[in-house]
Amino acid sequence: MAEETKPAVPPAENPAADAEAAGPSKKAAKKAEAKAKKEALKAQRAAERIAVASTSNEPEEDPARDFYGPATPALLKSFSADAEDVTLRSISESHIGKKVVIRAWLQNTRMQGAKMAFVELREEGNWAIQGIVAATGDAKEGDSTPVISKRMVKWAGAVNPESFVTVEAKVEKPFAPVKSCRVSDFELHISKIFVISAAPATLGMTLAAANRAVTNFSDEEVKPEEGAQEKEAEGGPPAASMLTHLDNIVMHKRSPVQQAIADIRVEVKHLFRDYLRERGFKEFEPPCLIGAASEGGAGVFSMPYFNQTAYLAQSPQFYKQFEIAGGRKRVFSIGPVFRAENSNTPRHMTEFTGLDLEMEIRKDYHEVLSVLEGVLLHIFRGIEKNCAAEIEVVRSVYPSPEILLPEPGKELRLTFAEAQKLLREEGPEEFRNVRDDEDMSTPQEKALGALIREKYKTDFFAVDKFPDSARPFYAKVDPASDPKEPVTNAFDMFLRGQEILSGGERIADPDELEARIRYKGVDPTSAGIKEYIGVFREAGVPPHGGGGIGLDRVVAWYLALPSVHLAAYYPRTPKRLLP
Amino acid sequence: MAEETKPAVPPAENPAADAEAAGPSKKAAKKAEAKAKKEALKAQRAAERIAVASTSNEPEEDPARDFYGPATPALLKSFSADAEDVTLRSISESHIGKKVVIRAWLQNTRMQGAKMAFVELREEGNWAIQGIVAATGDAKEGDSTPVISKRMVKWAGAVNPESFVTVEAKVEKPFAPVKSCRVSDFELHISKIFVISAAPATLGMTLAAANRAVTNFSDEEVKPEEGAQEKEAEGGPPAASMLTHLDNIVMHKRSPVQQAIADIRVEVKHLFRDYLRERGFKEFEPPCLIGAASEGGAGVFSMPYFNQTAYLAQSPQFYKQFEIAGGRKRVFSIGPVFRAENSNTPRHMTEFTGLDLEMEIRKDYHEVLSVLEGVLLHIFRGIEKNCAAEIEVVRSVYPSPEILLPEPGKELRLTFAEAQKLLREEGPEEFRNVRDDEDMSTPQEKALGALIREKYKTDFFAVDKFPDSARPFYAKVDPASDPKEPVTNAFDMFLRGQEILSGGERIADPDELEARIRYKGVDPTSAGIKEYIGVFREAGVPPHGGGGIGLDRVVAWYLALPSVHLAAYYPRTPKRLLP
The missing domain is CATH 2.40.50.140 (Nucleic acid-binding proteins)
Structure with a gap:
């Protein structure tokens, strides 16, 4: 019976106008495209079934x-x-x-x-x-x-x-x-x-349409791309926008590509947790509701909370450190973090899942860097091995070049200064004058990723010793660095030219911390900050460091997806809180 | 050298007044008790060290x-x-x-x-x-x-x-x-x-004080209990209130009892996850930020969200169901849920960790009940075995009777009507008239737990077939029940007379769901509800059910702790968002 095989859903040939379909009113203009598609399919189904x-x-x-x-x-x-x-x-x-x-x-x-x-x-x-x-x-x-x-x-x-x-x-x-x-x-x-x-006679989005690459990630519905008609003529149903996918969340989730992405996401979490548990890390749950907008203030959600104001945590940073101060050697957490940034890009969400860890440093903060490199490579190699079929499904919809990973023991670490030198000397013209004391921009990161893939044959690397100016107040300054151009014991890690992790050594000494907070222009007596410093004054706290990984980004960039929204189960953007 | 052993920290003998200590001002009245203790200890240390x-x-x-x-x-x-x-x-x-x-x-x-x-x-x-x-x-x-x-x-x-x-x-x-x-x-x-x-010369709370049973869980600082002096005289440092513990979070966390509770909590999560993974459940992350206060409306936190209003999820209920509709057979989630209830009791928090699952029902919703019973017993037996030392440490501070668990295969399930009958016939006088069509109160639950422990020798049991009036709109009514006194395919589970789980079959048919929502007095076209029903109209959704467990409560009631706040890492209450 093998000759009877055929595509999962027949292509939408001869879409006909449906007599019931009303023309788009002014109010419904945004949804016109999606509705037209629905009605065309409805007519076809009505004729067939x-x-x-x-x-x-x-x-x-x-x-x-x-x-x-x-x-x-x-x-x-x-x-x-x-x-x-x-x-x-x-x-x-x-x-x-x-x-x-x-x-x-x-x-x-x-x-x-x-x-x-x-x-x-x-x-x-x-x-x-x-x-x-x-x-x-x-x-x-x-x-x-x-x-x-x-x-x-x-x-x-x-x-x-x-x-x-x-x-x-x-x-x-x-x-x-x-x-x-x-x-x-x-x-x-x-x-x-x-x-x-029973399913309805007409699906809002067919499985085949749901399994095509999403065409548009804007929060505004736009007209079909030029060439969409041609694609349709080539065979297969028309592709849909992210908004159409979210409006048809059931079919979005049932598509083979989204099932595969979800399975990979599950495996990433599992690999992260297992690697750390085996190395003595204990899981804990940092709070989401906090009493002060202590990490920066901008980009934080706030809400009335009985007789005070509550904020949503932008990271578990302080609480990871409190766990170390409170007697843990090594901790990790997996949970939601929130950013009230009005960034409507395929790289941003207002809620995402953070994979965080913090650990006592015995001799040197590179112990932290090694654990983070180790857990990320464990994840990358683990999904390569355990999710080979799922990766193939994703690639059939979102093609991507093979990912290049370093051999065990040959992980690539550059200092920030080395990375900038590479960009100046071998990067595109526009980066001829990048400075060692200024943070990297996103285009710089991408160019660096491309250079390093070419030169070192790896899509994964760490950049260490970020300049003081590019790091928050809790980052430990390298005491051996030039006081005129201080660098920190802090690093980022990159995958396919995009940042997926920030980490480093924290300041454990309360006096050093307070001085650093003042130096960064923050009032050490302000709400939240005062209590944060206070924790380090309570009792002796060992040297410690850690890092934070964005789960959604790791999945998205590993698979080279066009948007992090595809890696999330229910992406939250400034314009969208549904479903 | 064994004869040299002695208590971890010497008792606070002869606390002396410190010349530096200022008397409590009106503003600082609340913290007077804690401060006095600190100063006394400081003086002692100063003299000793x-x-x-x-x-x-x-x-x-x-x-x-x-x-x-x-x-x-x-x-x-x-x-x-x-x-x-x-x-x-x-x-x-x-x-x-x-x-x-x-x-x-x-x-x-x-x-x-x-x-x-x-x-x-x-x-x-x-x-x-x-x-x-x-x-x-x-x-x-x-x-x-x-x-x-x-x-x-x-x-x-x-x-x-x-x-x-x-x-x-x-x-x-x-x-x-x-x-x-x-x-x-x-x-x-x-x-x-x-x-x-280095730790300071004077600790805000000594390790020995931190390891004593917390005396008071009120959000208001109160005067030391009568008898506190006597306890001190008996040996050992004075016990402290929960507020003092939270103000000294580092020492609170370092105490052996809190380390043990934290280790047990970690193990509960691990046992939950492992049991479900082995049975084909996939983990997912429901969103915290949602676009409508769809589950009730009262007790929900809301906040400005760009040009709209966002709410904090009170449970992952809708999203668990969306996962089933979206093609998963079995899912679970572990994450924060939020309740904006001004309940200042040792049983309540505004943020806690939910352990949730949802699964396709193949033949009967008792499949769901069995999985939930199974996972809870796996947790209870697992911590009994894996955390014996930690349980001992907790008991040394918070004594509790041995927990009675049913033999495998002999789990106790009562219907709601049977439980009420038991209360009427064998319970305390005040419950002689409890009705089969009204939900149980907390005192009823406790009385039932005591009756069942006595009669059936178990501290863990399920009560099934809750009356229609006691369950939310998504609960499936038992089609075989009397239409005049309808009961649902929904249940609770109890531990030591306290509810730790709610679960049951959900309505998968959109027309039945819409009718039920109307019957419960909710507008099916209201924000959030409309989209919820819409999901079941998108495509065929299998029968399904699930349940939700409060992690903090499972830990607290298993250990018979006097407050759920002791089981949380950073308890959130209406008056407290710090640390």
Whole structure:
């Protein structure tokens, strides 16, 4: 039956205008594009399909009448006693010739003549299988083979895609692997099919459309790109904007590419946590609600809190340090952090997930740098190994060059001054005059990443000893550096030319900290700062350092996604808090 | 040397008034108690101790001058090349007679005559060891034994407790186990001791005070209880209020009891996550910032968000369901949730950590109940096994009866009606008239817990089939229940008579959901609700259910702590956002 394979969802050929579709009013102008697409698809579906409702009222003489239709408690109990309840991913050679019961999304159907329907069934993680509903003759006395009527075949072929169904079927070997399905070595010969939860006749976004590269990440709906028509003509449904994806969050999430990204994200967290636990790090939960906008003040959300004002934490920085002061050797946290910045770019969100750690320094802060390098490389190598299939799925939609990682023990570390020198001497013309005492810009970072990939064959590296001017008040100044151009024991790490981590040694001595806070122009008696310094005065605090990683960015830049919004489950932007 | 063991910190005998201490002004009235204690201790310390600074300016003729004092980079490099860098918990028989280097908090010192000082060193997790600094004779030519002068002994005996120090020492076997220290089978014969980070001469709260049961959880500072003086007279330092603990967060966290609670909390999270991962659950991060106060409206924090209003999520309920709709079979999340309730009780916080899960239901919602029972029992049995030492430490401060758990396979489940019947028939007089169609009150829950412990010998049980009136709009009504007194497929679980979990089946059908929302008096077109229903209209969603556990409460009630605030790292209450 392998020759029957085909794309998951048929291409949207001949989209026709729907008589019901109202022209875009002034108020609805923003959503015009999405609506037009919906209506076109609706018309197409309406022409192709027969409503489930009408066919379920078949005359009673259908001998297969109890083998299909909307699920009822009685029908769900009618499965054969010897049918094993299985998941698609668990089907193996041992199931061949045996009856199974499956619950899955029906992602596609196709009739072949009047006697055979092909249905594709899918479960989590893009595990899909081909099923066949083929009409049999009438039942003969003593024959236990279930009857499958032409009416049942027709009904099965007309189930709305993305309905949730359950089937009883016999597992068989196809003549050749079913290329369109991840479960390619088996197919299901279906004898019963019930719809548990019906999808509408028209989906807001088809699975195939949801699986195309997002075209536009602006918070404003815009007109289709030039060339969108051509793309459509090339085959496949039109791609959609991020807003359309968010307005159709269910289909967005069901798309193979988003399932793969989500699986990689889960694995990144897991690898981060496991690596640190094995090295004696203890997890803790920093608070989100804090009493003072202590880290900067700009870009912080604030809200009424009974008789005072509460702020949302921009990072767990202070609390990681409090854990060290409070007797922990090594801690980490995974949790939300918030930035009230009105930045409407594919790199920014107002809420994201921070992976943070802090640790006692025994001899030198490079211990911290080593742990952070170690955990990041563990993550990169881990997903390369554990998520190879998922990475392939993502690449099929968002192509990216192979990532270059350093050999173990050959990690690349440059000082900030070395990085700037490289940019001056070998970088683009515009960076001929970059200075050692000024922070890098985003274009500088990208140029540096490209230079280093070329020269050192790595997409991952650390830049150490950032200038004093580029670091916050808690960063420890390198006591050995030139007091006229002080540098800090602080570093960033980069992936594909984008920053994914900031870290370094912190100041543990309260007097040094207070002096540094004054030097940075912050009032050490201000709310939050006073209490922060106070913690280091309570009792002796060991030297310590740490770093913070943006989970969303690690996933996005590792996969070279066009926007960090694709790596988040529910991206929060200045204009969007839904769904 | 075992006879030298003694309590971690000497009792605060003869507290004397400090000439510097100002009497409490009207403004500072609230902090008067704490301040008085501080000052008393300060005076005591001042009398007992010699400042580190003055002793470090010893005349140069001290032959041991390079073996003690404030740490400098040069001194830290002076450790013997053959001394192994170890942690206290890793010290074993194989170290006996060998040189080691330790970094730890000095928690206590005591002089014995002028020639010997005992110092207790502690690291994370209350691992403490006894160290000895004993004066040697003067160095003889050719003798490689390091010289320890009487000045060095005196200095070591005067280091402020809770300073962070590093020592070089030889590991020896004590004559008898050192009962006061967790590392009781070894002691350290110290040859070098340097202070890396000095504690102040007076601690805001001593370690011993921090390790006593918290006396008062009110957000208002109150006068010391009657009898506080007596307790002090009985031995040991005075206990402190929760406010004093929070004002001295470093010492609060360093106390053995809080270290033990924190370790148990870490383990609970780990057990929760591991159990679910093994059963195919995928972790995800629900957003904290949401666009509508969709779950109720009361008790929700709101804030300006660019041109709109943002709210803080009261639970991940909607987003867990979106994950199921979006193609996941089973998900879980661990993260902060927020309640803007002005409840100033030891049971309430405005921010806490939710352990949540949601899963597809294959046949019956009791699948969900079984998973939740399973994960909770896995947690309870896991911490019993993995945290036995920590539980003992907690019990030594907060005594609690042994927890009674059901045998595997004998978990207790009652229906709500059965639980109410039990209360009516066998409970206290005041519950003779409890009704099957009204939710339980907290006193009812406690009475039920006591009855069930007595009758069924378990502190953990589930109450299923809550009445319709006691459940939110997303709870699925049991279709088999009496339409006049409908009950839901929803349940709570209890530990020691307190609710720790709510769960049940959700409505997956959008029409049923909309009808139910109307029936509950909520407008289905209101912000947030409209989008919520819309998700179920996008495509077919399988039957599903789940539950939410309060991490802080599980830890607190398992350990029978007097307040959930003790189980949180940084408890947030209506009056307190610091530290």
